[in-house]
Amino acid sequence: GCSGGGTGGSGGGEKAPPLIIHAVDAGTFQEDFNPYHLEGVNFGTSGMIHETLMYFNKLMPGEITPWLALKHEWSDKGKSVTFTLRQGVKWSDGKPFTADDVAYTFQMLKDNPELNRNALEITGTEALAPDKVRIDFENTSYAKLFNIAGNSPIVPKHLWEKQKDPVTFTNPKPVGTGPYTLSKFSAQLYEMVKNPSYWQPGKPEVPVLRFPAYTANAVQTALQQGEVDWAGAFVPDIQKIYVQGKPEQNKFFFPPEGVVTLLPNLTHPILSKPEVRQAISLAVDRDKIVRVAERGYTKVAHPTGVPMPGGEAYVPPEYKDAAFKVDLAKAKELLKGIDPAKLKFTLLVPSPFTDWVNAAQLIREDLAKVGITVDTRGVAFQDWVSKVGKGNYELSIRATAAGPTPYYQMRSMLFGGLAEPVGESATGNYQRWKDAETDRLIEEYAATEDEAEQQKATQGLGKIMVEKLPTLPLFYSPSWAQYRTNKYVGWPSEQDPYAMPSPYTSPDAAVVLLHLKPAAK
Amino acid sequence: MNVLEIRDLGVDYLSQTGAVHAVADVSLDLRRGEILGLAGESGSGKSTLANAVARLLRPPAAITSGSVVYHRQDGTAVDVLALKRDELRAFRWKELAVVFQSAMNSLNPVSTVGAQIDDVLRIHAPKMSRKDRAERAVELLQRVGISADRRRSYPHELSGGMRQRAAIAIALALNPEVIIMDEPTTALDVVVQRDILHEIRALREEYGFAVVFITHDLSLLMEISDRIAIMYAGRVVETGTAEALHRTPRHPYTLGLLRSFPRLHGPREELLGIPGTPPDLRSLPPGCAFHPRCGRAMEECSTRLPLLTRGADGADGADGSDGEVACLLNGGRGVEEAS
Amino acid sequence: MKIKIGFGILVFFALMALVGPLLIGADPAATSEDGLQGPSAEHWLGTTQTGQDILTQIVYGARISMGVGVLSAVIANLLAILVGLVGGYFGGAVDEVLSVLTNIFLVLPALPLIIVLAGYLPQRGVGSVAVVIAVTGWAWGARVLRAQTLSVRRRDFVQAARASGEGPLRIIFFEIMPVLLPVIATSFLATVVAAILAEAGLSFLGLADLSTVSWGSMLYFAQNGQALLIGAWWWFIPPGLCIALIGTGLALVNFGIDEIANPRLRTVKVKVRKART
Amino acid sequence: MIVLEGRNLTKHFTSARGPRGRLGRRPPVRAVEDVSIALRAGSVSALVGESGCGKSTVARLLAQVYPATSGDLLLRGEPVRAHRGAAFRDYRRQVQLIFQDPFSSLNPFHRVRYHLARPLRIHGHARSDEQERTMVAELLERVSLTPVEQFMDKLPHELSGGQRQRVAIARALAVQPVALIADEPVSMLDVSIRLGVLRLLEELAKESGLALLYITHDIASARYFAEDITVMYAGRLIESGPSEALTQSPRHPYTRLLLESAPDPDRVTPPDATRHGEPPSLIAPPGGCRFHPRCTVALPVCSSEAPGRTELGEGRWTHCWQAETPDPVAR
Amino acid sequence: MRFLARRLGFYLLTAWAAITLNFLIPRLMPGDPVELLVARMKGNVEPEAIDAMRRAFGISDASLWQQYLDYLGNLARGELGRSITFFPTEVSTVIADSLPWTVALVGVATLISYLIGTSLGVLMAWKRGTWLDGVLPAATFMHAVPYFWVALALVFVFGVTLQWFPVSRAYGLDVMPGMTGEFAASVLYHAALPAITIVIASMADRILGMRNVMVTTLGEDYVVMAEAKGLTSRRVMWAYAARNAILPNITSFALSLGFVVGGSVLTEIVFSYPGIGSMLLKGVENEDFPLMQGIFLVISLAVLVANFLADLAYVVLDPRTRQESE
Numbered sequence A: 001g002c003s004g005g006g007t008g009g010s011g012g013g014e015k016a017p018p019l020i021i022h023a024v025d026a027g028t029f030q031e032d033f034n035p036y037h038l039e040g041v042n043f044g045t046s047g048m049i050h051e052t053l054m055y056f057n058k059l060m061p062g063e064i065t066p067w068l069a070l071k072h073e074w075s076d077k078g079k080s081v082t083f084t085l086r087q088g089v090k091w092s093d094g095k096p097f098t099a100d101d102v103a104y105t106f107q108m109l110k111d112n113p114e115l116n117r118n119a120l121e122i123t124g125t126e127a128l129a130p131d132k133v134r135i136d137f138e139n140t141s142y143a144k145l146f147n148i149a150g151n152s153p154i155v156p157k158h159l160w161e162k163q164k165d166p167v168t169f170t171n172p173k174p175v176g177t178g179p180y181t182l183s184k185f186s187a188q189l190y191e192m193v194k195n196p197s198y199w200q201p202g203k204p205e206v207p208v209l210r211f212p213a214y215t216a217n218a219v220q221t222a223l224q225q226g227e228v229d230w231a232g233a234f235v236p237d238i239q240k241i242y243v244q245g246k247p248e249q250n251k252f253f254f255p256p257e258g259v260v261t262l263l264p265n266l267t268h269p270i271l272s273k274p275e276v277r278q279a280i281s282l283a284v285d286r287d288k289i290v291r292v293a294e295r296g297y298t299k300v301a302h303p304t305g306v307p308m309p310g311g312e313a314y315v316p317p318e319y320k321d322a323a324f325k326v327d328l329a330k331a332k333e334l335l336k337g338i339d340p341a342k343l344k345f346t347l348l349v350p351s352p353f354t355d356w357v358n359a360a361q362l363i364r365e366d367l368a369k370v371g372i373t374v375d376t377r378g379v380a381f382q383d384w385v386s387k388v389g390k391g392n393y394e395l396s397i398r399a400t401a402a403g404p405t406p407y408y409q410m411r412s413m414l415f416g417g418l419a420e421p422v423g424e425s426a427t428g429n430y431q432r433w434k435d436a437e438t439d440r441l442i443e444e445y446a447a448t449e450d451e452a453e454q455q456k457a458t459q460g461l462g463k464i465m466v467e468k469l470p471t472l473p474l475f476y477s478p479s480w481a482q483y484r485t486n487k488y489v490g491w492p493s494e495q496d497p498y499a500m501p502s503p504y505t506s507p508d509a510a511v512v513l514l515h516l517k518p519a520a521k
Numbered sequence B: 001m002n003v004l005e006i007r008d009l010g011v012d013y014l015s016q017t018g019a020v021h022a023v024a025d026v027s028l029d030l031r032r033g034e035i036l037g038l039a040g041e042s043g044s045g046k047s048t049l050a051n052a053v054a055r056l057l058r059p060p061a062a063i064t065s066g067s068v069v070y071h072r073q074d075g076t077a078v079d080v081l082a083l084k085r086d087e088l089r090a091f092r093w094k095e096l097a098v099v100f101q102s103a104m105n106s107l108n109p110v111s112t113v114g115a116q117i118d119d120v121l122r123i124h125a126p127k128m129s130r131k132d133r134a135e136r137a138v139e140l141l142q143r144v145g146i147s148a149d150r151r152r153s154y155p156h157e158l159s160g161g162m163r164q165r166a167a168i169a170i171a172l173a174l175n176p177e178v179i180i181m182d183e184p185t186t187a188l189d190v191v192v193q194r195d196i197l198h199e200i201r202a203l204r205e206e207y208g209f210a211v212v213f214i215t216h217d218l219s220l221l222m223e224i225s226d227r228i229a230i231m232y233a234g235r236v237v238e239t240g241t242a243e244a245l246h247r248t249p250r251h252p253y254t255l256g257l258l259r260s261f262p263r264l265h266g267p268r269e270e271l272l273g274i275p276g277t278p279p280d281l282r283s284l285p286p287g288c289a290f291h292p293r294c295g296r297a298m299e300e301c302s303t304r305l306p307l308l309t310r311g312a313d314g315a316d317g318a319d320g321s322d323g324e325v326a327c328l329l330n331g332g333r334g335v336e337e338a339s
Numbered sequence C: 001m002k003i004k005i006g007f008g009i010l011v012f013f014a015l016m017a018l019v020g021p022l023l024i025g026a027d028p029a030a031t032s033e034d035g036l037q038g039p040s041a042e043h044w045l046g047t048t049q050t051g052q053d054i055l056t057q058i059v060y061g062a063r064i065s066m067g068v069g070v071l072s073a074v075i076a077n078l079l080a081i082l083v084g085l086v087g088g089y090f091g092g093a094v095d096e097v098l099s100v101l102t103n104i105f106l107v108l109p110a111l112p113l114i115i116v117l118a119g120y121l122p123q124r125g126v127g128s129v130a131v132v133i134a135v136t137g138w139a140w141g142a143r144v145l146r147a148q149t150l151s152v153r154r155r156d157f158v159q160a161a162r163a164s165g166e167g168p169l170r171i172i173f174f175e176i177m178p179v180l181l182p183v184i185a186t187s188f189l190a191t192v193v194a195a196i197l198a199e200a201g202l203s204f205l206g207l208a209d210l211s212t213v214s215w216g217s218m219l220y221f222a223q224n225g226q227a228l229l230i231g232a233w234w235w236f237i238p239p240g241l242c243i244a245l246i247g248t249g250l251a252l253v254n255f256g257i258d259e260i261a262n263p264r265l266r267t268v269k270v271k272v273r274k275a276r277t
Numbered sequence D: 001m002i003v004l005e006g007r008n009l010t011k012h013f014t015s016a017r018g019p020r021g022r023l024g025r026r027p028p029v030r031a032v033e034d035v036s037i038a039l040r041a042g043s044v045s046a047l048v049g050e051s052g053c054g055k056s057t058v059a060r061l062l063a064q065v066y067p068a069t070s071g072d073l074l075l076r077g078e079p080v081r082a083h084r085g086a087a088f089r090d091y092r093r094q095v096q097l098i099f100q101d102p103f104s105s106l107n108p109f110h111r112v113r114y115h116l117a118r119p120l121r122i123h124g125h126a127r128s129d130e131q132e133r134t135m136v137a138e139l140l141e142r143v144s145l146t147p148v149e150q151f152m153d154k155l156p157h158e159l160s161g162g163q164r165q166r167v168a169i170a171r172a173l174a175v176q177p178v179a180l181i182a183d184e185p186v187s188m189l190d191v192s193i194r195l196g197v198l199r200l201l202e203e204l205a206k207e208s209g210l211a212l213l214y215i216t217h218d219i220a221s222a223r224y225f226a227e228d229i230t231v232m233y234a235g236r237l238i239e240s241g242p243s244e245a246l247t248q249s250p251r252h253p254y255t256r257l258l259l260e261s262a263p264d265p266d267r268v269t270p271p272d273a274t275r276h277g278e279p280p281s282l283i284a285p286p287g288g289c290r291f292h293p294r295c296t297v298a299l300p301v302c303s304s305e306a307p308g309r310t311e312l313g314e315g316r317w318t319h320c321w322q323a324e325t326p327d328p329v330a331r
Numbered sequence E: 001m002r003f004l005a006r007r008l009g010f011y012l013l014t015a016w017a018a019i020t021l022n023f024l025i026p027r028l029m030p031g032d033p034v035e036l037l038v039a040r041m042k043g044n045v046e047p048e049a050i051d052a053m054r055r056a057f058g059i060s061d062a063s064l065w066q067q068y069l070d071y072l073g074n075l076a077r078g079e080l081g082r083s084i085t086f087f088p089t090e091v092s093t094v095i096a097d098s099l100p101w102t103v104a105l106v107g108v109a110t111l112i113s114y115l116i117g118t119s120l121g122v123l124m125a126w127k128r129g130t131w132l133d134g135v136l137p138a139a140t141f142m143h144a145v146p147y148f149w150v151a152l153a154l155v156f157v158f159g160v161t162l163q164w165f166p167v168s169r170a171y172g173l174d175v176m177p178g179m180t181g182e183f184a185a186s187v188l189y190h191a192a193l194p195a196i197t198i199v200i201a202s203m204a205d206r207i208l209g210m211r212n213v214m215v216t217t218l219g220e221d222y223v224v225m226a227e228a229k230g231l232t233s234r235r236v237m238w239a240y241a242a243r244n245a246i247l248p249n250i251t252s253f254a255l256s257l258g259f260v261v262g263g264s265v266l267t268e269i270v271f272s273y274p275g276i277g278s279m280l281l282k283g284v285e286n287e288d289f290p291l292m293q294g295i296f297l298v299i300s301l302a303v304l305v306a307n308f309l310a311d312l313a314y315v316v317l318d319p320r321t322r323q324e325s326e
């Protein structure tokens, strides 16, 4: 084994040990460090090697940290943004980082839609000065600040412009501004070492990162045997397999990241009736689902679906303390007017998601109590994706991703523009909710830069969620993070949620690494 | 002068449904240098007897009684059934060799004829050099009428007759005293069969080994053998010189057999055959096993088991033969009429 | 003896599959709060992580696993009989085509093919899984049956039936097929084993319908729930054992049939009384 | 009266046996070459030859199991042309085969009754169960399987070899043929029971006026049971004549060799001890007379030209260049 | 030789069938990899980007025939397309990375299993009626045990409970691939349990198959004759009986390779072994058509080649086939 070539220099004379990280399940790694590749790209490319302009902490909506950019300024009614860049930042090959690099990066996204997964409507970029760059958009893009600044890693122009096709470029020897550089690569293991000329002096304090390939199964054993120090894995019985009676050392933190909802297909004649959805919501015992199916790893969702705590400002004040309660009597009452024979639904779940399969089973048991017959059907992941996407289902369970503010989640769940007709694949709003009020609120949010107004619009969406139940929130989808404090301390926690703790969220993982300090001996 | 003495030999095939007495109380002598024919219908125990003598029986066959004694030329006697593993290996092929019914199946299909001869020499004559062994193989093959270049042929490249000759050559490899031939010519056509019979006789003259020749073709046996033993349902029912058996068979079964063979020459005699079918060895009729099919059966035949006895009036002994018969007719002398 | 033990095992499992659910009654998927209990008086074989009773799952799983096994074996063997007998009997071009087809399916690796096919299956119900397994599993039987048909076809009774004027279909199905019954039975039993194993493998990979309880899906959930690491042996041992046992039972019956057809294969049990052999 | 006649029948097997396929065609097996044979009603003819010489092939050609490569078949003097359809089936019905191996010629799964009833049904001889039953009983009686009741419901494995062969004969009779071809019907049976079966066949020919072809490699039995004998060698006919005449004064060297070689305890002079070599391959048979490589009296012409048929009178003929010489060896 | 030519022809035909099957299956079955990708990202992709991705994956609307020709052309150039899972890595690269692991693992394990299984089968047939018969029930049982269950049991006992062997990955965390002894040792150590799994699970078939053929062979006259010739038991057992009994087993062995490969797919998955099996599952899970196709093709071709080698072995071992063309 090799460590970072004498670069680990902080704390004590002893060399700090390498940190073993499992971010995503993989049997083998491909040599791909292009941060714009969707899958197959190795974890750490974005964040540890390539950095973004700003950092958005999803656990604290609205908390934005300057990173490569010191500040941003909107102009032309949100159709143009100008970033002021940090100075003195160097690429790991020694070349200085300038506005040209940023301009190149966004120009590349404009020129290669394949890479532009956030669908930024870039019309042009311009490096105004070595530390100033402007990016122009076709439409008002306030709401896309996260995607622009927080989710678009900057790549070095001087190396990338030589590539024929950035779409298939695998960037095998990545050069970035980040705290780490790639030192070794093999199909089952790669290693990063500290970037000695990183712009945050004295950081990082972890000299070497090792990324072994583990499949979902293998990582469990590795966790049990203490092989990995930081993992983002679903562990079926975390106490037995991972904690093993040492909670002070083997820690875990599963903050919410988006919400899992019970999707009613609103094109279904019965499910389109609000009272039916209401009744279903009242019958489902979410506590039990969280306890049994989710093994207590997460929490019951707030009725608005907004992650709590943290999202308070985005929740309508009157519903701040709202919570789901089981009320079978009321549910039955609501269903009175409906032909019991028609209260029969199929609940489609992807069978590889065992916790959802179990949750579906519990929902089935609960709904049976109010006279709704549910037939749970576990299908292949692909099949589920296609059916739900096309609206060929009655009930299903699906997670919605989180963004830096609850708006992203709301938009994805409710935006009428995403509701495709049945038979055509949608990319959000799978239940096909169409409501003018909802769309107005979403547009309002997008049209302003003002945080208070954005919050107000989101609160309006929350109200719709509670009152009209376009989809039924069940529980937050947890972000998985296990970390061991025997080597390093300073991890995010419920008390100090400075970043998403799971190693697979970028660039948060890099932020976490920059917070770590060797454990006291 | 006997080279092999079989006494009261019994062999059973054990099975869940009861034992099959394939060979029962068989006593036979093989004299030095003679050809002893063993005849009988299919299933009468001929092969079983031969295999018992060569100690080739495998479970579920079990020798239940009797002894087999082999007399070496120097006069020492060997209890074949008591031979230890190593002694048995030496006994086989040096003293006793076997030629099986279907030579196609008794030659190893994946090695050459020469190699199969070589195999025997290598084990039993470890002092022979490779060259000597090769020479010997050629010599043996030529002796049975196969050209030397056939040494490198695989069995499937040889015709049926050649294979049979090759099998005989292998049997001759160590100049054994006794060769057991179990239906060596049944699969061949008559012309080839005739050639091979000649070969066997000629070799016997040359090397002086004794042969146990098994077949169900009685007329063939009468031509080639010196003496003949007839088996029926696991027992020897009659022995005698080929001459005597041909002229004056004493057992009704032998007589029946002889009268089943159409003749090629002379007047067309009426063929009588034997009524009925051979018995099931699992449940033999009591008394003489042949009595249900015997035209001359007496009441006694169904109760008393006739033992093999010397022809009582000694008439057969006149020409030096000492025929025996197991029949109750005429006070144990069997049938008294010419065939 | 072998056949008896084999049949014993099969009858046991068949009863389990047929009447077991009636006796047990409970819903195999029903969850409860007492998860991961070891075997106890209440839960004879313990519970899964979500408190499902393992015995109930095993009993219901028997239906699916054996059902898939038998169903795909039936389909596969119908195909095999058709292809093998028809090709073997008619010979000529028909046979050439059919036997090339057979050989192709024989040589193509079955499980990867099943995985690939299942990967594309939109609906992974019991039926479609059985069909996929059958589609990849008929070739061996067809080949054996063809070879046997070729030899039976040459037998005199087939010639005699033809000479007395029987039509080809009647000869195939009334003269040849009965003689091949032991072969068909052997091939059938072997396909059942293979199909049960394939179904288990597919479920284990999560490529079958996991909302129905089968032994394979039990193993999938056990593996997903890390039964090994938790030490919950009662979760992953029984389904695997059941698969292996039923396979053993089928194999025993099969070997029994083989031994009837070829007595030499029997193990020699008769004690040879001190006799010299 | 000649019931069935084959004229210049030739059969070459081109299709490869076993796994060898089309790539690189194999040379044909010239199993039967230019064979003419006639069967008469009420009489037994024998076809004799060593194993592999093509006897069974002739039998199958006559029964139309497969078509001849060339040559004609005549049924009651009428040429047979049909190779499928009703006429063909009718031909097959009229000419029946009995196979060598009684152990494989009955389907082990079907009872005796089934074996006999099927042909009755197929050919419409029996139209009701009642009729079928009586006809089956009759058949069994004809082949002396009595008591009939006892045999009707037996499975083949419950019968002895001789009894099975009788069932096979009864089955052939069930279609009510005019000609019966028995391909080595007794060679698999024990000597002691052969006789019964042969006698039965003889009776059938005599009493029912069937034309019977008795195929055997045992020339002695042919002498006893057939009125005339035809000898075959390596796919060709060698010699033919009334059985007594042929066996007592053979004219072809091969027939002579065959007779000399046959085991016979009554033989007066021991046969000579020359080696005779192996029968020839049928793929590349010797040119000219196929016997010439093994013939002790071969002339140069024998190796170049196949001898034609020489009529010797009294129904005898032979294919030999020296046919005119009464006994070439003695000369 | 003609025999081999014919077999070669057959294998080429089969290869063509596999290739065509490979082409047809994904096109006859529904499913859309891009949708799946989007779903896995929990919808974090805008619809506009999806079309672009579709283009990037080369999902085309050309006629089936045209696609087939393109496909064949690409194959001829060794191009299997780009993996969707590992976009933009070429499928051929993915396979080249994972195939050696599988080949080594399955190859070695199969060889061991074949040697042990065959020898044991020979011995069991030879020593019928002795204690060796006791292996029979065990073999019968093992014959029906799923590969992955054996794997799980081994993991449980030797990995988790006793901790003797590593239970995942192909080499340790502290070595990097290279021509070092350390790396080799680590690879062997990590391959131990998967290899044992394959050996155990596939050996039973070999034992039973060999025993059955061997028992039949032992009854053959030439074996009895060899014994009668006074040869040593060893020689009779191996040179006469086993030598002949192996012949029919070669074909069944070659055919069973397909099963072993299938079993090894499951084994690799349990052990997170970086072989072709893990990749196949990954491809299936992600509806990664190019990857699935490529892997299935490679597996099929490998099995075909193995079968052809078995045919060669047959020809070498059986003089009867050598003389095929008269």
Ligand SMILES: Nc1ncnc2c1ncn2[C@@H]1O[C@H](COP(=O)(O)OP(=O)(O)OP(=O)(O)O)[C@@H](O)[C@H]1O
Binding pocket: B013, B014, B015, B020, B022, B040, B041, B042, B043, B044, B045, B046, B047, B048, B049, B060, B216, B281
């Ligand atoms: N392995 C066996 N198990 C049970 N019975 C057997 C076995 N082998 C032979 N027999 C029986 O033993 C009896 C004698 O058989 P054997 O082979 O010695 O007869 P044979 O006289 O050589 O007959 P053939 O002329 O047919 O060769 C037969 O009834 C046969 O059924």
Ligand SMILES: Nc1ncnc2c1ncn2[C@@H]1O[C@H](COP(=O)(O)OP(=O)(O)OP(=O)(O)O)[C@@H](O)[C@H]1O
Binding pocket: D013, D015, D016, D017, D029, D030, D031, D049, D050, D051, D052, D053, D054, D055, D056, D057, D058, D217, D282
């Ligand atoms: N279907 C076939 N395909 C190829 N060759 C054949 C076929 N049938 C027979 N032969 C060959 O034709 C020759 C004559 O065979 P046939 O069976 O007619 O001989 P036979 O005289 O009846 O012999 P046997 O006495 O052994 O029954 C043999 O060399 C045989 O190998």
Ligand SMILES: [Mg+2]
Binding pocket: B046, B047, B048, B182
């Ligand atoms: Mg015998």
Ligand SMILES: [Mg+2]
Binding pocket: D055, D056, D057, D183, D184
């Ligand atoms: Mg024949």
